[in-house]
Amino acid sequence: MRFLISLCVSLLLLINGEITNGQTTETTTSISDPCYDYNTLDEYWRDIQQSQYSGRDDTLVEWSGWYRLYLNGESAQMSEWCVSYMQCGGETGLYLNGSHPTLEDGVVTLEVVGAHSWWLYGYSHQCGAYRSTSIRVKACPGDYYVYEFVKPNTSVPRPRYCAVAFKSISSDPCYNYESLDRPWRANNESGAHFCDYSFSWSGWYRLFYNGMDIRMPETCVSSFSCNTYYNLWLNDPHPQIEDGVVIRDVCGSYHWGGCCEFNSKPIRVKACPGNYYVYELVNPQFLCAGYCTGTVLFPLFNF
Incomplete structure (x- = not known):
C-alpha cells in the first residue's frame, strides 16, 4: 500500500514538475510569446513629427497586455529621443531612457521618461525631468519590437507614448553611417x-x-x-x-x-x-x- 501511495505521489510530481536529486523543481512554460500575441497600435498622432496638440492622455487608456506600434500602417517603435513640448498629440511625450534590446536580450524592463518645458529665450526643455512607470520591451524575429504598455505616472501632465519610424534591429551604426x-x-x-x-x-x-x-x-x-x-x-x-x-x-x-x-x-x-x-x-x-x-x-x- 505504501508503495502504491509513493508511486502515485511520484507520478503527480512528474506531471507538475521535475524530480532532481530528491528535490522538486517547478517547470515554467511560457503560455504565449508577446512577439506573436500582441495588440496593434496605429495612431498617427503618436508620431514625434506631429506637433498639433489634441489633448491626448494615456492615463485614460485601459492598457492590457503587449502592443506593436505602427504609423500609417508602417512598423514603428518608441522614441529613444527627448520629445519636444506639445508633440505626439499631448503635453508630455514619453520616450525610452535607453536603447531598445537586441533579440538576444529577451524581455527587458526600461525606464520611461518625459521632458519638462518652459519659455526661456524660446522653448527650453529639461529632458528626463519626468519619470513615468517603467515598461517591458522585447525585440522580435521579423525585425520589430513589442511593448507591455501600462498606465503612465499620473503626476506627469497629459503623458502619451511617442513613436518614430522604425529602424532595423539588425542595422549596426558602426557600419551604416x-x-x-x-x-x-x-x-x-x-x-x-x-x-x-x-x-x-x-x-x-x-x-x-x-x-x-x-x-x-x-x-x-x-x-x-x-x-x-x-x-x-x-x-x-x-x-x-x-x-x-x-x-x-x-x-x-x-x-x-x-x-x-x-x-x-x-x-x-x-x-x-x-x-x-x-x-x-x-x-x-x-x-x-x-x-x-x-x-x-x-x-x-x-x-
Missing part, C-alpha cells in the same frame, strides 16, 4: 554662421576633419568657434566599445554667454571597432546652433 567632413565645424574655426537646424539630419554620422577621424568636444567650446552662433558640444564623456549605444547630453554656449548656457536635444553615440565614433545627430534645440568638432585627435579611445 554617413561621413561628415566639414572642416568649418572645427572648434578652431570662426567666420560665417551656419545653423544646423536647417540640415536634414537622418541617421548616424562619422566625423572627419580633412579626411582624419575626429570626435565632438567634451569640454566647453570658446566663443566665436565652429562658425555658428550656439556652439554644441558633449557634456558627457564618450563611451567605450563595451558600452554599446549610449545617450549623451549636448551643451550649448553662446558668443557672450556661459560655458553651458543651455541644453540642446541629447544624441546617441557609439564607439566602434576601428577606433572611431558615430553620432546620431538631430536638429538642435535652438534655430542657429551648430555641432562642433575637434581638429586632430588620435587615438580616439582611452583604453
Whole structure:
C-alpha cells in the first residue's frame, strides 16, 4: 500500500514538475510569446513629427497586455529621443531612457521618461525631468519590437507614448553611417554662421576633419568657434566599445554667454571597432546652433 501511495505521489510530481536529486523543481512554460500575441497600435498622432496638440492622455487608456506600434500602417517603435513640448498629440511625450534590446536580450524592463518645458529665450526643455512607470520591451524575429504598455505616472501632465519610424534591429551604426567632413565645424574655426537646424539630419554620422577621424568636444567650446552662433558640444564623456549605444547630453554656449548656457536635444553615440565614433545627430534645440568638432585627435579611445 505504501508503495502504491509513493508511486502515485511520484507520478503527480512528474506531471507538475521535475524530480532532481530528491528535490522538486517547478517547470515554467511560457503560455504565449508577446512577439506573436500582441495588440496593434496605429495612431498617427503618436508620431514625434506631429506637433498639433489634441489633448491626448494615456492615463485614460485601459492598457492590457503587449502592443506593436505602427504609423500609417508602417512598423514603428518608441522614441529613444527627448520629445519636444506639445508633440505626439499631448503635453508630455514619453520616450525610452535607453536603447531598445537586441533579440538576444529577451524581455527587458526600461525606464520611461518625459521632458519638462518652459519659455526661456524660446522653448527650453529639461529632458528626463519626468519619470513615468517603467515598461517591458522585447525585440522580435521579423525585425520589430513589442511593448507591455501600462498606465503612465499620473503626476506627469497629459503623458502619451511617442513613436518614430522604425529602424532595423539588425542595422549596426558602426557600419551604416554617413561621413561628415566639414572642416568649418572645427572648434578652431570662426567666420560665417551656419545653423544646423536647417540640415536634414537622418541617421548616424562619422566625423572627419580633412579626411582624419575626429570626435565632438567634451569640454566647453570658446566663443566665436565652429562658425555658428550656439556652439554644441558633449557634456558627457564618450563611451567605450563595451558600452554599446549610449545617450549623451549636448551643451550649448553662446558668443557672450556661459560655458553651458543651455541644453540642446541629447544624441546617441557609439564607439566602434576601428577606433572611431558615430553620432546620431538631430536638429538642435535652438534655430542657429551648430555641432562642433575637434581638429586632430588620435587615438580616439582611452583604453
